[in-house]
Amino acid sequence: MAKAARVGAAGELLDDLLLLVFERLPGVQDLLRCAATCKQWLCLIKDPVFLRRIGLWPETAPRPSVLVGIFYQNVGANVAAAIQPMRRIPDSPPQFLSLQAGGGHLTFDSFVANDDGLFNFARPLASRRGLLLVRILLPTPADPQRREKLHLAVCRPLIDKRGRHLLPQPPFLVNHGFVRRHLTGYALLTDEDHRAIDDLDQQRRHPSFQVVLTYSAANRVMYACGYSSATDSWSTPIRCHQVSHLVRCGPYAGVVTSGTVHWLFTDQRSFYTLNVSVATAHVSLTKIPINVHAGEQRRRVPFPCVTGDGKLSFVSIQDDGVLELWAKQGQDDCDHGGAGGWLRSDLINLGSGDKINLVFFAERRGAMLVEQGGAFFTIDLKSKEKALVDLKGEEMEHVRGICRFPMHRCSSSWCSGFHCSWGKISPCAYNKPVLYEVDWIIEAR
Incomplete structure (x- = not known):
């Protein structure tokens, strides 16, 4: 004994x-x-x-997660679109800013194999639960009337370096003659969103996913269609009648609650959410009570997120640096009706001294990730506590007040949906940085 x-x-x-x-x-x-x-x-x-x-499982977080870092692409959309066949162009895969200690700026192929150059000029679009959706830009003829095809891929950086899933082409072309079609939104969903798999071990070994796209066609008519990795096929596009008079704004990547994807729209007077249910293919529109103000607040639109109880919410950033949390109290999928059923509360006061450059939502952590004055920190939506993200690989004073991402004119924090250049207004095509957050899922060999 x-x-x-x-x-x-x-x-x-x-x-x-x-x-x-x-x-x-x-x-x-x-x-x-x-x-x-x-x-x-x-x-x-x-x-x-x-x-x-x-620090991987805060007391108020529903589950442990890792804020791995931020993927971004510095190559402009007009440069990438001009890729010519048979022309030697330097490799330019997405870049990565590590949020972990000892990190720093890394290359995309540190996480995803790029042996054949498939991800050269790729644009990170959305990330969710360890999956990363990217748009692949392949060489195309220099023809203004070209029928541009949309090439997408889903990979699992950090978790599976060699694993990548190339999606078949969706049932629409980005450009078709003089008729231009523009992507207005995208989203990633997993089986967990539909509770389709109860065995988490099976889900980790063989994860399946869905991709939802929204796009506008002639006369600003918008459509939505979805892809399922289980069937390796796209659904028939759904016409979204209610949003033809609205402009998409805010993040391109939709927020998911209970299998429904939400995107933010505006008519320059009010904000609305376009809600697309993946399971039922039902489309609805909901007005939210946050007003559209002039000046800075008009550019910095409300940022969508999800509270701990799974309800759609928004973080509104005021000119004085006060962040307000608007949490929905009723059902997620409401009709065109009023603005009732929302609860507003002060989240935190960040002050107006340093400009807020970037705002992300870390779903699994239940927190906002904010960059202000060169420093990153998280804001827990439940406890409202602020925690500094220690980037030991960089001197903070050196980058203080400097935006880390060259495409800062239109970031994750604000997007009007359109870009004005030389007096011409066109849909926004800036490459938004994407936060990569993963569940703490690890298996023994």
Whole structure:
């Protein structure tokens, strides 16, 4: 009995030493490698007490998650669209800013294999639950009347470097003669959104997903269509009659609640959400109570998010740096009616001294990620606590007041939906940065 007690004490001591080592690892990738080594290390690293100690599972977060970093593409849309066949062009895959300690600026092929140059000039579009949706730009003839095809791919950076899923072409062309069709929104969904798989282990090994696109055609008529990896096919486009008089604004990537995707629209007087149910193919429009103001607030439109109880919400950024949280109290899918059923509360006061450059929503963390004055920090939607993201790979004073992303004129924080250049107004085509957040899902070998 005494010998068994000594063995148990030695095991506990070894575990404590291992946890101290794990806590001092330079980055999340090293921690993932350790977790995949054996079941003993996996159990130690998955322990909620340890995850909370290293900041991967805040007390108010519904589940542990990793804010891995931000993908972005600096190549302008007009440059990428002019790619010519048989012409040598330097590789330009998306870039990546790590939010983990010891990170810094990395290349896209650090996470996704790009041996054949498939992701050169690729544009990150949306990320959700470890999946990343990108648009692939292939060489096309320099013909203004060309029928431009839309090439999309879904990959799992950090989790599966070699895994990539090329989607078949959707049932519409981006340009068709003089009739121009523009993407107005996109979204990623997983089986978890429909509760289609109860076995989480099966979901992790064989994850399936859906992609939803919205696009405008002639006379500003908008359509929505969806892709399912389970059937490897696209659905028939649905006509969205109610939004022909509205302009899409805010993030292109839609927010998902209970299998319904929401995008923000405006008529320059009020804001609305376009709601597309993936399961029922039902489309609706909901007016939200946040007013459209002149000046800075008109450019910085409300930012969509989801509260802990799964309700659609918005963060409104005021000119004085006050962030307000508008949380929906009723059903997600409402009709064109009034603005009732919303609760407004002050979230945090960030002050007006430094400009807010970027705002992201970390769904699994239940928090906003904000860049202000060169510094990143999270704001928990439940506790309203602010926590600095420690970028040890960079000197913060050096970048203070400087926007990290060249495409800062239209970022994740605000987008009117249109871009004005040389007196000509066209749909916004800037490459928005994409936050990459993953669940803390690790398996032993």
